[in-house]
Amino acid sequence: MNKYSPKNYNPHLQNLMQNANISSYRELSQKAGISELQLMRLQRGLASQMRVDILLKISQALGITLTELLTNFAPELIKKSPETSTSAVEKEYNNLQKELEQQKKLLMQEFQHSSLQILESWLQQWP
Incomplete structure (x- = not known):
């Protein structure tokens, strides 16, 4: 996959939603207080380009840490920057x-x- 084709992180997101007992993207967006467009950006592998407050809201709604969210959706950031x-x-x-x-x-x-x-x-x- 070249760097210009969109990635599909949908299975990651659906797995995290299932673990958090969230049944739809609409429910997740409402719980996190963000737009569904932001979730689409996350699904397409654009987490590294999203604002930190949006990512933090998503991680809180999913019941995971920001580090866990970044590990799943922006592993390139985790490799470059330590958990601290x-x-x-x-x-x-x-x-x-x-x-x-x-x-x-x-x-x-x-x-x-x-x-x-x-x-x-x-x-x-x-x-």
Whole structure:
């Protein structure tokens, strides 16, 4: 198989889905919170070109580690990078999730503060 013909990782994915008691690609996409298009990319051997957060969501939905997912769908990445780098990616993802949550809280506080200021000035001018 040359490097331009698509690979078929469908049997790998179906096996992992069966182990996770997931019966369809639609169910997997809903459980992982991703589009079915992302699953098609995974089936065609494009895992190395996918975003890490998408791969992590798929691995969590399948009940496996990111390393296991990459071993099945992007073995070329595993050969080049030790498990510790995958672990580092997972840590970075978790750190980014925490940072996003903090930003969300800060934005909510700012929104509440500005809303109260607007309401307060409006109430003071209301007869």
